[in-house]
Amino acid sequence: MANEIQHVRLRGLSHVFTDGREPLPVLDDLSIDVPRGQFTSIIGPSGCGKSTLLRIVCGLLEPSAGTVLIDGAGPQDAQRSHDIGIVFQEPALLPWRTVAGNVRLPLEIDGERRRNTDAESLLDLVDLSEFRDYFPHQLSGGMRQRVAIARALAVDPTLLLMDEPFGALDEITRAAMRYELLHIWASQAEAAARKTVLFVTHSITEAIVMSDRIVVINGRPGRVVADVAVELPRPRTQEIERSAPFLDYADHLRGLLAGAAA
């Protein structure tokens, strides 16, 4: 299973919410393949179904049509084997647990335990070792989100799903967190064995800085309007945001998002 190149295959995904008064179509016929180890951003304006897409990929939501394959199996299997790590916009930590306790939570949930991660090294990774015995309410927003990232990594998933993980942070923290996440992602393994990341965002800068590839979704219901490969060298640092290729990508994406919205 590990040799298959496409880690995530989405085929003809459509979704319609039917719990409202009128059926609300949010996704229309999306097909995306994500190769193993790729950092893919999904960008689009609010309301285009990005978050819905992510919830479908991780099996929290059953799509109205289409299939999701993760390593050739359904998302339920991936859940069972603890192959998925999720980070939401809100850290959603358990307030009665310490930082270390929150990171340990996934390890206390029964699942296929074939990997060995310990909370201590994860806390090191997100640079929170000194705060291991603090409670979430004693931390800043950025620190809480780092705890959430460590928690998602605790089961050592092969697929990391992030739903606007920095969306609730202030601009300064947010800018720093991008590079921090890239650092965490790169330091986890050699390029070939890196985690596959699906990163939902509505920030153009964020998408370019982080990704190997950007899938642009737009419209209601959301459709794939473009698929852009980002060929900027890694490791990336803040300087990249002033480089000419970066600005070209930004212009290009701005055009795609504006054009599709009109």
Place this chain on the structure above:
Amino acid sequence: MNERLRSVLRDVVTYVLPPAIAFAVVIGGWEAYVAWRDVSILVVPAPTDVWERFAEDPGYFWEQGGWTLYEATLGLIFGTAVAIALAIVMAHSRPVERGLLPLAIAMKVTPLVAIGPVLIVIFGFGTTPKIFLAALLCFFPMLVNALLGFRDVDPGALEFMRSLRASPWSIFWKLRAPSSLPYVLSALRITYPLALVGAVIAEWFTGNRGLGFVVYSAAQNLRTPELFSAIAVLALIGVAINIALSLLERRVLFWHESVRSTR
């Protein structure tokens, strides 16, 4: 040290002094009114008369209060246990909730103390009718609050656990149960005093001990100072319960906004 002493003094002035003054005014006004209108001791005794009766034999009142507290506490434990057990089932099954909630609401809108006289027929004179009535009064508020608490979980945390295929069992113990603690503890502040009401009323009808029995027999025999002493002890027990529960809340809910914001 001087600084500390000053902050303690400031706390006393801000938090203890105002209620102490209010209390003194009420008691003083009561005493003055009784003296002024020359109210009969058989109708309303002056606070000093009440104190005199209490001081005559404080051990008696404490002992009777102990019985009432004991019965109320047992009732509270049973009522709470059944309510929480049922709330757990209802939180996991909508059909069970739909089936039982109307019944529980019917129970709630019935003035349950009205069954007091029947208790003697069903349970006789022992401790059982007191525990039963206390448990019955505790049941509904605890059921509703616990149910709300089990449901009021952080949706992100719930989805995170679901994405790892956590069993309902581990979602319950790691997420729902701790999330419900603020609800359960605030329900206890309502149900513990209700348990006291239940125990006292059951003692009226079926008792030979406890403060409810003291109140009842004192009223029958026009021993009003004794009656008021018993009521004062009941009030003290209620206040003590409230203080104990808020201390417990501060310890257990250190992570919750309600506790953090008062620091």
